Amino acid sequence: MANTTVSQTPSFNEAFYTSLYEVLDGERVRTCLQCGTCSGVCPFGYLMDYPPGRMVAALRAGIFDRVMDTDTVWMCVSCYACAQECPSKIPLTAGLMTRTKEELLLAGNIPTELQSALENSQRYSNPLGESPRKRAEWAKGIQPEVTIMRLAKRPVEVLWFVGDYPSYHPRVQLASEALARVLNALEVDFGILGPEENSDGDSQRLAGERGLFEMLAEKNGQAFAKYEFGEIITADPHAYNALKNEYPALGISYPVRHYTEFLAERLDQLQPLLKQEVEARVTFHDPCYLGRANGVYDQPRVLLEAIPGLELVEMAHSRSASLCCGGGGGGMWLDGFQWEKAHPRLSEWRVREAVAAGADILAVACPYESPRFEDAAKMVKDAGKLAVRDIAELLAEAMGE
Amino acid sequence: MNIVVTVRLVPDLVEELEIDESGTALDMTWMRLIINEFDDHSIEQGILLKERGGGQLTVVVPDVEGADDVLFAAAAKGADRLIKVVGDFEEGVNNHALARGLAATLKDLQPDLVLTGVQAHDDLDGSVGPLLAEQLGMPYVGYVSGVEVSGNQTTVRKEYPGGLIAEMAVTLPALLGIQAADEPPRYVPISKIRQAMKSASIEELDAPELDPSGAPAVSRMFEPEAGERATMIEGDEEEIAERLIEIFQEAGIL
Numbered sequence: 001m002a003n004t005t006v007s008q009t010p011s012f013n014e015a016f017y018t019s020l021y022e023v024l025d026g027e028r029v030r031t032c033l034q035c036g037t038c039s040g041v042c043p044f045g046y047l048m049d050y051p052p053g054r055m056v057a058a059l060r061a062g063i064f065d066r067v068m069d070t071d072t073v074w075m076c077v078s079c080y081a082c083a084q085e086c087p088s089k090i091p092l093t094a095g096l097m098t099r100t101k102e103e104l105l106l107a108g109n110i111p112t113e114l115q116s117a118l119e120n121s122q123r124y125s126n127p128l129g130e131s132p133r134k135r136a137e138w139a140k141g142i143q144p145e146v147t148i149m150r151l152a153k154r155p156v157e158v159l160w161f162v163g164d165y166p167s168y169h170p171r172v173q174l175a176s177e178a179l180a181r182v183l184n185a186l187e188v189d190f191g192i193l194g195p196e197e198n199s200d201g202d203s204q205r206l207a208g209e210r211g212l213f214e215m216l217a218e219k220n221g222q223a224f225a226k227y228e229f230g231e232i233i234t235a236d237p238h239a240y241n242a243l244k245n246e247y248p249a250l251g252i253s254y255p256v257r258h259y260t261e262f263l264a265e266r267l268d269q270l271q272p273l274l275k276q277e278v279e280a281r282v283t284f285h286d287p288c289y290l291g292r293a294n295g296v297y298d299q300p301r302v303l304l305e306a307i308p309g310l311e312l313v314e315m316a317h318s319r320s321a322s323l324c325c326g327g328g329g330g331g332m333w334l335d336g337f338q339w340e341k342a343h344p345r346l347s348e349w350r351v352r353e354a355v356a357a358g359a360d361i362l363a364v365a366c367p368y369e370s371p372r373f374e375d376a377a378k379m380v381k382d383a384g385k386l387a388v389r390d391i392a393e394l395l396a397e398a399m400g401e
Numbered sequence: 402m403n404i405v406v407t408v409r410l411v412p413d414l415v416e417e418l419e420i421d422e423s424g425t426a427l428d429m430t431w432m433r434l435i436i437n438e439f440d441d442h443s444i445e446q447g448i449l450l451k452e453r454g455g456g457q458l459t460v461v462v463p464d465v466e467g468a469d470d471v472l473f474a475a476a477a478k479g480a481d482r483l484i485k486v487v488g489d490f491e492e493g494v495n496n497h498a499l500a501r502g503l504a505a506t507l508k509d510l511q512p513d514l515v516l517t518g519v520q521a522h523d524d525l526d527g528s529v530g531p532l533l534a535e536q537l538g539m540p541y542v543g544y545v546s547g548v549e550v551s552g553n554q555t556t557v558r559k560e561y562p563g564g565l566i567a568e569m570a571v572t573l574p575a576l577l578g579i580q581a582a583d584e585p586p587r588y589v590p591i592s593k594i595r596q597a598m599k600s601a602s603i604e605e606l607d608a609p610e611l612d613p614s615g616a617p618a619v620s621r622m623f624e625p626e627a628g629e630r631a632t633m634i635e636g637d638e639e640e641i642a643e644r645l646i647e648i649f650q651e652a653g654i655l
Binding site: 105106108110112114115118119122123124129130131133209210211212214215 | 590591
């Protein structure tokens, strides 16, 4: 029977709709044309019960609770493809998708697989569940020694925010070591926080855990405040995004650059050091949080083209049309969940494109990618010879370091 | 129904373990403690029972580093009453002492159902459940993975080796050693924990003087030592294969 009385308390649907206005440009959601571009460009839109466009339609129809009963929102990898293509410029990733995940998380509708990464981040300040005391162990043995701020007790020009996977993941540690060698070769005065560094929290935030993000940001803010440095650099586009776009609203504001921006600016100094030829056809995968989210497309390519012998080729999807590796927005911790629903991983799609582009090397600039693409290459036909290398690793190799 | 969950904190194996100067115990100085995995399941089972049939859920933890975090997380999940038993627990106590230390508090709470993790990775003198049941004069069933309550009776599923499961009825009050809750322990968002820290309060109750008697004494604690019987076979594949065949022949296997 229809309820004819007007409710005095706003429904969940209304409250949620209004909450979207709090995001920057959030009110644009009202201008949705229902063109369906977002759902079409979404790499997992084809299997979502409610892809972004239908989510907006459900909101307007006052039936958003139906979206809340599904689990396919967890297929969203926060890759910004929908927001990039939206003709009404609705902040779909930052607003609709993230807010929905926040509500799902509060309602307890969260894949079990995601839970341990969040619990680890709560307890150990990193999603991998590694000991916080061992955060700087990757740097042992590097010469000249990597400066750890707490021990050095002196200002540095550059604070390197290393990040979770570059600190702990055995494959990504190799890229960290390479970047340390490149920075040392350029005689950059840099330091790291070591055990005082915490996860940047951005992927946890985009997986709906806003409170956890704020807790981690506060801890990092306290660590930053203890030391003197000129700027922050990071190899992790997710940390870069957090530090650049999210931390300032929490009162934590420092100049930050991705390492590719930092090194591209020093190209004059870097170029003469790149003496060894790297004879290879190389294609570059634009990370979502370097490219679409932050508009950094050229610097990684400038660095690659500076390497002698290297031929840069583009994949079918590149720059703002780049295809997500599948690791963002919590995807890094939902591999089984997403594989069960989709079967081919996004990283496998991407590796197919790299093979089709005739590349010998798939160059990356995000710590999620080396392990994801190397695993994917094992699954994709004809990808057996495709090497995955971080730009820092290619630079170090060209330096003979 | 009055449900009480007792929780232990155990060494967090993410950190390196060190043996103290006495050579008979872990060095607790820098030790980080974490909720015993099975106790986490006990809390979840308690909350599931409360959600299904109502009642009050109390969580009891000995006072060690990290106890408050465990209690507030439990409150955020739905626990009603948080109790920290204050005593000389910091240096680590055996389960005999812990059971006696918790028994006085539990008697006062007059529970219908006590849930505790079936085991912990540092149980050196038996698990705490049966010891506590003895102190409280309650029946005990361990290795439980499934609990239903109806009136003054609980029906539990107990796991046996070899894939056997027994369903048995126990008259309340009773104490159960939980192996797995009906559902995996839920995630609590930080915002809910922070809310609980503001709204929930922790009661501190004194433990009696701890009595560790009845437990075996540890004479030596040490890291696993490499055996001396292993032989490393050197050489290329061919040489190694040949030597392996010889060894198998000597042993009478080939």
